Amino acid sequence: MTKSELIEQIAMKKTNLSIKQVESAVKLLLDHMTETLATGGRVEIRGFGSFSLHFREPRRGRNPKTGDSVQLDGKYVPHFKPGKELRDQVNGITES
Amino acid sequence: MGALTKAEMAEKLISELGLSKRDAKEMVEHFFGEIRECLRDNEQVKISGFGNFDLRDKRERPGRNPKTGEEIPISARRVVTFKAGQKLKARVESYKGE
Numbered sequence: 314m315t316k317s318e319l320i321e322q323i324a325m326k327k328t329n330l331s332i333k334q335v336e337s338a339v340k341l342l343l344d345h346m347t348e349t350l351a352t353g354g355r356v357e358i359r360g361f362g363s364f365s366l367h368f369r370e371p372r373r374g375r376n377p378k379t380g381d382s383v384q385l386d387g388k389y390v391p392h393f394k395p396g397k398e399l400r401d402q403v404n405g406i407t408e409s
Numbered sequence: 410m411g412a413l414t415k416a417e418m419a420e421k422l423i424s425e426l427g428l429s430k431r432d433a434k435e436m437v438e439h440f441f442g443e444i445r446e447c448l449r450d451n452e453q454v455k456i457s458g459f460g461n462f463d464l465r466d467k468r469e470r471p472g473r474n475p476k477t478g479e480e481i482p483i484s485a486r487r488v489v490t491f492k493a494g495q496k497l498k499a500r501v502e503s504y505k506g507e
Contacts, residue, residue, distance in 0.1 A: 330428075
């Protein structure tokens with residue numbers, strides 16, 4: 314499923330909203346999550362999972378073209394930890 | 410700073426798009442619900458600019474109870490992995506820490 318298919322799926326269920334409104338809403342939700350992570354925050358969605366940042370230590374790397382050694386700064390990378398319900402669901406375990 | 414939750418995401422939809430409280434809450438529920446349903450049906454979800462949710466099948470492997478040290482196999486299972494997209498990675502990389 315792609316972002317546009319996700320928008321279509323939601324629009325089929327939220328029939329009182331236009332596809333344009335759903336599209337704007339989905340974009341806003343994604344921007345809100347991105348912005349939160351970009352400022353060092355966490356996103357916690359119960360049942361779905363949480364997004365947070367993991368730190369990557371500075372290291373010596375190599376330019377793959379020239380083979381030169383380069384110093385790489387430490388950086389943050391996004392991380393997702395699936396919630397229990399999602400972990401169970403993908404294994405066919407359903408709770409009701 | 411507290412974590413971003415569904416309630417705050419709905420608030421944002423109300424303040425920025427003028428959705429009703431009910432529409433905003435349902436919108437957020439559907440957003441995560443549809444992604445979950447898709448993953449449950451063993452289908453990858455690709456959100457351009459944000460990232461991809463993929464599924465991986467793990468074979469059974471040896472494990473240990475960390476409390477007792479007892480050896481117990483970790484059963485074969487399917488897991489969800491998230492690979493951040495270029496845009497999200499770039500936005501996060503510039504964060505310099507507290």
